[in-house]
Amino acid sequence: MIKRVEEKRILMENCVAVNLKTAEKRIFTSKNIAFLKRRYPRLKLRTGEWLPFESPDASIEGYIKKGGYKALEKVLKMKPEEVIKEIEDSQLIGRGGAAFPTGLKWKFVFKQTEKEKYFVCNADEGEPGTFKDKVLLDQSPHKIIEGMIIGAYASGASKGYIYVREEYFDSTRTIEKAIGEARDKGFLGINILDSSFSFDIKVVRGMGSYICGEETALFRSIEGRRGIPEVKPPFPTTSGLYKKPTVINNVETLANIPHIILNGARWFKSLGVEGSFGTKIFSISGNVKNPGVYELELGKFTLADLIYGLAGGIEGNRKLKAVLPGGASTRFLTKDNLDIKMDYKSLKEAGTSLGTGAVIVFDETISIPRIVKHLFDFYEEESCGSCVPCRIGTKRISEILKDIIEPATVKVGNLYGTDGANMNYLTKLKDIGMAMKESSKCGLGQSAPDPLLSSIDFFSNEYLALIKKVNGRKS
Amino acid sequence: MTELNFNKLNNLFLKYKGRGETELVIPVLQEIQNIFGYLPQRALEKMSRHYNIPLSYIYGVATFYKYFTFEPRGKNIIRVCDGTACHIKGARSILKTVEDTLGIKPGGTTKDFKFSLEVVRCLGICFLAPVMVINQDYYGRLTPEKVKKILKRYK
DSSP states (O other): OOOOOOOOOSTTTTSOOOOHHHHHHHHHSHHHHHHHHHHOTTOOOOTTSOOOOOOGGGSHHHHHHTTTTHHHHHHHTSOHHHHHHHHHHHTOBOSSSSOOBHHHHHHHHHHOOOSOOEEEEEEOOOSTTOOHHHHHHHHOHHHHHHHHHHHHHHHTOOEEEEEEOTTOHHHHHHHHHHHHHHHHTTSSBSSGGGSSOOBEEEEEEOOSOGGGGSHHHHHHHHTTSOOOOOOSSSOTTTSOGGGSOEEEEEHHHHHHHHHHHHHHHHHHHTSEETTEESEEEEEEEESBSSOEEEEEETTSSBHHIIIIIISOSBGGGOOEEEEEBTBTTSOOEEGGGTTOBOSHHHHHHTTSOOTTOEEEEEETTSOHHHHHHHHHHHHHHHOOSSSHHHHHHHHHHHHHHHHHHOGGGOOTTOTTTOSOSSOOHHHHHHHHHHHHHHHOSSHHHHHTHHHHHHHHHHOHHHHHHHHHHHHHHHO | OTTOOOHHHHHHHHHSOOSSOGGGHHHHHHHHHHHHSSOOHHHHHHHHHHHTOOHHHHHHHHHHSTTOOSSOOOSEEEEEEOSHHHHHTTHHHHHHHHHHHHTOOTTOBOTTSSEEEEEESOOSOGGGOSOEEETTEEEOSOOHHHHHHHHHHHO
């Protein structure tokens, strides 16, 4: 039933897969160390621990040897409109979670008449379970830089920023080094490759804030303010960083750009399926045998192929209980959804979303209410507090879940702990969740209730069993 | 407090030129934290005067971001990941081992200022869960035994 899945690598062709099984085989056994040292002379090897190491793409020489910055040369001979047309024709969709067409975004900014425009790369990969951007930043930084330069040329931006989260301190160093190399070779700076186009990139380090992955909060953070999202519209394409028209793209989206320019939109559309062209990097984690990043054509494989074919199935041959298919803030899928095709449209039809492509797998031993509680502790902490539904909602949901899960801590007089045997915990959770979804200002508050609401739909028996215990204790 | 060496601050102020630009606030705060290990009030006051940015504004920004701290921390900073993937792979037992071995709770620092402990959500290396980072070294696929061994190295 399950296909043998072959990884179709485009974005990561020169990356070393961080599939644990192969990584271990490649890194830790003495037999392979000699081989690896020959192949990657700069690789630091240390037994016992895993180290991120450099792929041939990480240095500018290696990248150029493989045809790097050829796309930029090609683009500089084209008109910006032609570049945008190519990207629009490829129907590339943003890979950061919101799935907005990239070409359209560039066009909106291109059409703005303001002189000053910005191009921002969002490398604040904070969604729990996601680590695809880290692999690209570590192993293929020049591809991202090239994608940014092309995007800036097309949209007319003259200044670029890469916002990297604090936790990726090693990736920050890699990308800073890569920018320096690109500047030395004349790919960045004034009059790039003797054209009239000038563009430079600055790296900005985050300081530990989940909300700063939200685009308007990210802009505020670059501006040196508290990372609080703004009400949209106006969208960043008209009023973004410093209130100027701004393109903001995810790392993986940008890594696609040089490939599309070099090979054409038609080639790109030969990959994937209608509505979801190209490939997607999936980061699989949780209770699977081989967690790691896998690059796959969109829509050609099912969730089962991914979990059982690539990730080797569930640890300890236990049974699958639930899957979060696109990072923590998406709706749960269950074992009934195993045949779902992994693309934007199919997952949308199933009521969830491909999000960042972070597939978190939970086996039968995991208590779903506890996981949801754990998530809400996180949202409560990370909510910026500027809008009421999110600030109060995450707190109340967290409290109710605490009451359900740890009844011993329920205090007499607690708002939710005193109304007798027939507690309507679930109704309350749903009400607050829906209110958050409908009235929160930004993506955090709007999508945080998704795992909660879907878990109540699919695993209400688990909640009810816990609630029964609470009620039993009280009566 | 008197032992703090503020000479480095002047060099830092020379490196980041400007007056009143808020864009400088986060990078300068990051550097101050690099120098002292935390954000001393006197350094922030100097920063406020030098850049002509209200102290209240600087504190407003600094308190928003999780990794800025206002208290001296240990030589080695341990970050135990409690993201979703690490959580289901037993991050709690890893955290408990660190807590018990060092006798500190998350947010705390040992009396000899050798270790500080933090709990973070998702370090972005979920395929090695459960994970922790000490200073800038990653440790993955942890077990309580492994944690004890690793901690010994830093003592």
